[in-house]
Amino acid sequence: MTYNELKSEENKYVMNTYGRFPIALDHGEGATLWDVEGKKYIDLASGIGVNCLGYANPAIIDAIDKQAHKLMHVSNLFTTEPMVQVAKKLVEKTHLGGKVFFANSGAEANEGAIKLARKYSFDKYGEGRFKVLTLINSFHGRTVTTLKATGQERFHNYFFPFTEGFDYAVANDIKSVRAKADDMTCAIMMELIQGEGGVLPLDREFVKEVEKLCREKDMLLIIDEVQTGIGRTGSLFAFQQYDIKPDVVTMAKGLGGGMPIGAVMAADTCCNVLTPGTHATTFGGTPIVCSAANVVLDTVGDGQFLMKVREKGEYLRNGILSLGSPNIKGVRGMGLMLGIIVEEGKHSVFANKLIENGVLAITAGKNAVRLLPPLTISKEEMDEALAIMAKVF
Numbered sequence: 001m002t003y004n005e006l007k008s009e010e011n012k013y014v015m016n017t018y019g020r021f022p023i024a025l026d027h028g029e030g031a032t033l034w035d036v037e038g039k040k041y042i043d044l045a046s047g048i049g050v051n052c053l054g055y056a057n058p059a060i061i062d063a064i065d066k067q068a069h070k071l072m073h074v075s076n077l078f079t080t081e082p083m084v085q086v087a088k089k090l091v092e093k094t095h096l097g098g099k100v101f102f103a104n105s106g107a108e109a110n111e112g113a114i115k116l117a118r119k120y121s122f123d124k125y126g127e128g129r130f131k132v133l134t135l136i137n138s139f140h141g142r143t144v145t146t147l148k149a150t151g152q153e154r155f156h157n158y159f160f161p162f163t164e165g166f167d168y169a170v171a172n173d174i175k176s177v178r179a180k181a182d183d184m185t186c187a188i189m190m191e192l193i194q195g196e197g198g199v200l201p202l203d204r205e206f207v208k209e210v211e212k213l214c215r216e217k218d219m220l221l222i223i224d225e226v227q228t229g230i231g232r233t234g235s236l237f238a239f240q241q242y243d244i245k246p247d248v249v250t251m252a253k254g255l256g257g258g259m260p261i262g263a264v265m266a267a268d269t270c271c272n273v274l275t276p277g278t279h280a281t282t283f284g285g286t287p288i289v290c291s292a293a294n295v296v297l298d299t300v301g302d303g304q305f306l307m308k309v310r311e312k313g314e315y316l317r318n319g320i321l322s323l324g325s326p327n328i329k330g331v332r333g334m335g336l337m338l339g340i341i342v343e344e345g346k347h348s349v350f351a352n353k354l355i356e357n358g359v360l361a362i363t364a365g366k367n368a369v370r371l372l373p374p375l376t377i378s379k380e381e382m383d384e385a386l387a388i389m390a391k392v393f
């Protein structure tokens with residue numbers, strides 16, 4: 001089908017909940033994609049930071065194929081090897097200790113973390129210590145609870161009543177966090193680089209101070225690494241570059257290399273809080289998805305691979321800055337999570353122009369063109385993208 005034919009059927013049969021770009025994608029290889037009409041794109045979005053090993057990765061295809069022939073799904077009433085392996089790799093490679101719970105998405109991972117924090121506090125202090133503090137301009141998901149956890153007023157609409165027990169502090173302002181963290185607060189949840197909010201990295205000192213405050217008041221420090229995790233920032237998790245030890249780390253996007261998965265990793269401080277009957281999900285940790293996650297962790301968890309991510313991030317950042325375009329006000333971010341800063345409100349104009357010219361990019365916040373390319377992107381693909389950016393910017 002052509003794009004126009006597909007689009008008219010989509011309009012007829014699919015709920016109109018996304019402002020989609022006007023192309024229909026068909027297949028890909030590495031960081032290169034083709035649409036249904038055969039037009040080629042360099043992909044600097046990777047499905048919002050999901051396809052970390054690129055498209056048609058032979059190791060992932062092979063793992064999924066082998067696992068599909070053995071067992072795709074069995075429910076969480078039984079133990080399976082791929083699931084146990086993923087958990088072991090996460091715990092060992094982060095040196096966090098602790099244990100993992102598997103979910104299916106970022107929002108579901110964050111819901112799990114919120115439940116964990118509330119039960120941690122309930123078990124220890126009884127009722128009333130339920131508040132979760134998040135940061136203004138954050139993004140934590142689209143369920144009724146994680147929308148409320150999201151520190152942006154525009155998300156708190158239509159779906160009333162939202163889950164109670166959330167409050168918001170100003171990012172990079174420890175006084176604001178101290179003022180908001182009261183006797184009812186059981187956890188502070190934050191992204192280390194606000195992704196959706198505009199690719200805004202938190203200050204190191206601020207993050208250290210938040211960690212200290214959490215220890216003082218026995219609040220759990222939940223780091224939402226749904227976007228920053230799995231090598232995106234040049235370390236397996238961003239928290240490793242902030243020199244902190246979170247109680248809970250949530251992840252999703254990159255973990256399955258394109259397969260839907262989310263996870264809550266809890267350190268020794270709280271990894272036994274959720275017990276049989278208190279939390280569950282039908283598809284969590286299903287073998288077919290974990291077979292892909294195992295390949296992702298074996299690949300991305302390697303020091304050489306992560307060094308290359310940092311080098312590619314610098315190459316892309318320098319390449320963009322040296323375009324010397326007056327439309328580019330700067331580049332924010334870490335590793336291969338970058339935001340090209342443009343005039344406020346112009347980010348979607350540039351993203352659309354990039355797509356028209358053969359580069360897939362997305363937007364973030366009020367003024368960022370967000371780049372989250374596959375971590376495996378080649379120098380040739382980056383150069384091709386930079387040449388197109390030179391034209392567009």
Ligand SMILES: *Cc1c(COP(=O)(O)O)cnc(C)c1O
Binds near residue numbers: 142224228
């Ligand atoms: C994408 C994202 C989420 C939500 O993940 P879903 O898989 O879409 O539910 C949560 N937190 C952060 C930081 C994200 O980037």
